[in-house]
Amino acid sequence: MLTVSMMLLLEKLFQLSYDANSAMLLVENVFQLTLMLTVSMMLLVENVFQLTLMLTVSLMLLAVKLFPLTCEFLEGEKTFYFRAQKFYEDVPATEEGMMGDFIEVSHADLEGSRKFLSKFMNYLPRRSWIMTWLWIQGPGNAGSSFALDCGSGIGRVSRSVLLPVFQKVDLVDMVERFLLTAHQDFLDQDQVDRVETLFCYNLQDFIPTRDKYDVVWIQWVACHLTDKDLMNFLRRCKKSLRPDGVIILKDNMARQGAKLDVSDSSVSRHLDIMRVIIAAAGLQILAVEHQDGFPDIIMPVWMIAMR
C-alpha cells in the first residue's frame, strides 16, 4: 500500500508541473496532493504500528517458548506416566530404592532439607509480641501443625525431616506398596500415630484439602510430572496452604534445557524452566538454595521455597 501511494504521489507531482498554466487545475492538484500526502503518512504510521506489533508478538513468543519445551519432549503424556508406573513396580520399598543408585547421599540430603526447612518455620508461639519486638523470626513464619509429603515413597523425608517438626503429616504417593511400608515398617510407632492419612494417588489427579497444611514438601517427584500437570498441581498446593504456609520443592535440575530420562520416565528441568512453571502457577519464590555435599556426577539438586 505504501509503495502504491508513493507512486500515485509522484504521478501527481508530475501532473502538477505539467498543468501549471491552469489555475483551476493547480488548486485541484494541490488538494489532491495534500490528500495523497496525508494518506501516505497514515499508511506509514500504520505500517510502523504493524511492525512494532509483529516485533512485540515475536518477542513474547520467544519468552514463553520455554514453557511447552518439556511437553514437546514427552511425546504423549499417557506413555510418560505409564512408563513411570512400570518403573516403580520393580523398585524395592527401601531407602535404597527411594534414592536410586545414590543411597550414600541420603544423609547429606536430609541434613540439607532440615536446614532449609528451618528458615521458614516459626517454632515459637505464633505472632507473640516479644518475637516481633526482638525480631526473632526468620523470613518464614510457617506453623508446625501439619505437613504434606508429596511423592513420599516409604516416608524417608517424613521420618527424618517432617515428623520431627510437625505434629501431623499426610503422605501421598501413587504406589500403595510404598505407603504400606511407611506405615508398617519404616516409621517409628510414635510417628505412625501422627500420620493422619496415607493418600494413594497420582499427583496429577490429587487435590489436597484447602487451608490444611503449613508445609507442602515435594521431593524428587516434580520430575515425574509434565509441565502442565506440575503447574496445576502447584496451584492446588497453594490453595491447600494455611496462613504463612510454604511449598518446598526439591529436585534434580538439568544444567541446561530439559533432560528426559526414559528409564524411569522423569524429566529434569533447568532452574529457569522451573521458575517459569512456578510463576505460571501464581506462586512467589521465597528462596532458592543449591544442595551441597553431593558428588559432581550427580545432577545438581536445588531447593525452592515458595508461597
Ligand SMILES: C[S@@+](CC[C@H](N)C(=O)[O-])C[C@H]1O[C@@H](n2cnc3c(N)ncnc32)[C@H](O)[C@@H]1O
Ligand atoms: C525417587 S522417589 C522419592 C521418594 C521421596 N520423595 C524421597 O525423597 O525419598 C519418587 C517417588 O515418587 C512417586 N511418584 C512418581 N510419580 C508419581 C506420580 N505421578 N504421582 C504420585 N507419586 C509419584 C514414586 O512412587 C516414588 O515413591
